[in-house]
Amino acid sequence: MAVDGSKNASLPLMAAALLADAPVTLRRVPNLSDVANMAHLLAELGCETDATHGTMTLNNVDTSLTHARYDIVRTMRASICVLGPLVARRKIARVSMPGGCSFGARPIDLHLKGLEALGAKIQLDGGDIVVSADRLKGATIFLGGAFGSTVLGTANIMSAATLAQGTTTIESAACEPEIVDVADLLTKMGAKITGAGSPRITIEGVEQLGGADHHVIPDRIVAGTYAIAAAITNGDITFQDFPYDYLLAVIDSLKQVGVDVRKVDESEDSRCCRVQVTSSRRLKPVRVTTQPYPGFPTDLQAQMLALLCLAEGNSIITEKIYPERFLHVAELTRMGAQIFREGPTVVVQGSPKLVGAPVMASDLRASASLVLAGLAAEGETIVTRVYHLDRGYMQMEETLAALGANIERFDPDKELAREIAEGPESTEPLIETTMPVKTVKVS
Numbered sequence: 071m072a073v074d075g076s077k078n079a080s081l082p083l084m085a086a087a088l089l090a091d092a093p094v095t096l097r098r099v100p101n102l103s104d105v106a107n108m109a110h111l112l113a114e115l116g117c118e119t120d121a122t123h124g125t126m127t128l129n130n131v132d133t134s135l136t137h138a139r140y141d142i143v144r145t146m147r148a149s150i151c152v153l154g155p156l157v158a159r160r161k162i163a164r165v166s167m168p169g170g171c172s173f174g175a176r177p178i179d180l181h182l183k184g185l186e187a188l189g190a191k192i193q194l195d196g197g198d199i200v201v202s203a204d205r206l207k208g209a210t211i212f213l214g215g216a217f218g219s220t221v222l223g224t225a226n227i228m229s230a231a232t233l234a235q236g237t238t239t240i241e242s243a244a245c246e247p248e249i250v251d252v253a254d255l256l257t258k259m260g261a262k263i264t265g266a267g268s269p270r271i272t273i274e275g276v277e278q279l280g281g282a283d284h285h286v287i288p289d290r291i292v293a294g295t296y297a298i299a300a301a302i303t304n305g306d307i308t309f310q311d312f313p314y315d316y317l318l319a320v321i322d323s324l325k326q327v328g329v330d331v332r333k334v335d336e337s338e339d340s341r342c343c344r345v346q347v348t349s350s351r352r353l354k355p356v357r358v359t360t361q362p363y364p365g366f367p368t369d370l371q372a373q374m375l376a377l378l379c380l381a382e383g384n385s386i387i388t389e390k391i392y393p394e395r396f397l398h399v400a401e402l403t404r405m406g407a408q409i410f411r412e413g414p415t416v417v418v419q420g421s422p423k424l425v426g427a428p429v430m431a432s433d434l435r436a437s438a439s440l441v442l443a444g445l446a447a448e449g450e451t452i453v454t455r456v457y458h459l460d461r462g463y464m465q466m467e468e469t470l471a472a473l474g475a476n477i478e479r480f481d482p483d484k485e486l487a488r489e490i491a492e493g494p495e496s497t498e499p500l501i502e503t504t505m506p507v508k509t510v511k512v513s
């Protein structure tokens with residue numbers, strides 16, 4: 071299977087186009103609801119987007135617009151990425167203050183601290199953050215927080231600093247591959263950036279940025295999710311563009327569990343190569359702690375937890391990025407999982423099987439973990455609120471069905487008609503997953 075372009079790179083890449091004085095073309099942009107929301111937000115900010123078959127062209131046609139409204143920001147926290155580019159290029163940004171999300175508080179204090187250090191004036195007005203500066207000024211900024219570095223905060227400050235007067239140094243910068251991708255695009259646009267991918271990024275401000283043509287990196291979280299799908303179903307998947315280098319912590323944990331993750335051709339570039347993932351179902355328990363990159367990503371914690379429910383022994387998962395990101399635990403328990411939580415740590419007592427049940431998705435990655443659990447469970451699993459999945463996985467049910475899973479999305483309208491005829495069950499869109507054959511094979 072092919073791995074789609076990264077959502078978490080595409081969103082700040084799209085926002086970075088606000089800095090450009092000429093069209094920016096992004097390739098391999100995934101067709102996801104979060105990407106559509108960002109395109110909608112950019113359109114409201116006078117940046118037209120034109121997308122066909124994963125190629126998106128972004129063009130600033132009205133640079134007088136500066137307000138990211140609550141209606142859009144509340145649907146997607148990543149809207150905060152427009153803050154830095156807007157104030158740098160348009161001198162003022164008014165962005166609705168994002169609220170918390172289903173897995174806890176998600177403050178933006180580090181984004182604001184960084185912009186303030188660059189000389190911006192920051193005010194709160196009617197629920198909006200208003201950030202203004204005639205021209206930002208380079209500075210040395212420590213961007214670390216209680217939970218480590220901030221990914222979108224680093225993207226925001228790095229993007230803003232490209233047009234600042236003088237040199238900016240970001241210390242304790244996020245090292246995620248998505249940050250390197252944003253730096254690569256900005257560099258193609260004319261920015262002067264060194265150190266992206268390390269904890270110290272230096273940006274020498276320039277007067278203006280032009281257009282560029284850029285391929286988005288493959289999505290490491292999507293690749294990791296399907297690798298765990300192969301593991302949990304005792305399956306066999308060969309990936310075409312597997313970001314092996316970006317997933318070393320995950321591959322290490324999977325190997326400890328007993329999953330075989332193998333480059334098909336050792337000589338290929340490890341950033342994007344062919345990889346085969348197979349498993350023989352005798353899963354060993356493991357200890358996993360989520361950490362900033364290059365540690366085990368929080369965005370694969372829920373999926374790994376689903377896998378460890380079937381290991382032979384007790385596993386421990388500690389969540390160090392979002393200590394409350396455990397909404398999937400109660401739902402997995404409904405499927406027979408034995409999970410005990412103590413603050414940011416869960417102990418997973420592995421059992422030989424999970425049983426299908428109706429379960430509810432609460433956020434993007436939790437939804438993915440429930441689908442994976444459903445693939446391995448005995449009997450039928452019905453996952454409701456799967457619109458969360460569409461934020462980060464392109465037609466997940468179609469991809470899994472093509473790999474051999476018995477999975478289907480219900481049409482909500484047809485479902486409603488059925489409910490009226492047969493009585494209520496749920497008004498949410500549904501995914502049904504059953505996996506009578508415990509092997510996933512690539513076609």
Ligand code: EPU
Nearest residue numbers: 078148176177178179180181215217219220221222391434
């Ligand atoms: N934090 C602060 N202050 C800030 C910003 C962050 O205290 O100003 C804290 C957060 O509360 C968290 C930690 O720092 O505890 C890391 O948060 P970060 O800012 O790195 O998260 P983010 O940039 O808002 C991105 C991804 C998330 C992913 C995190 C961590 C995008 C669009 N989102 O969020 O992805 O979980 O990094 O890797 O890139 C997902 O795709 O499902 C998802 C939630």
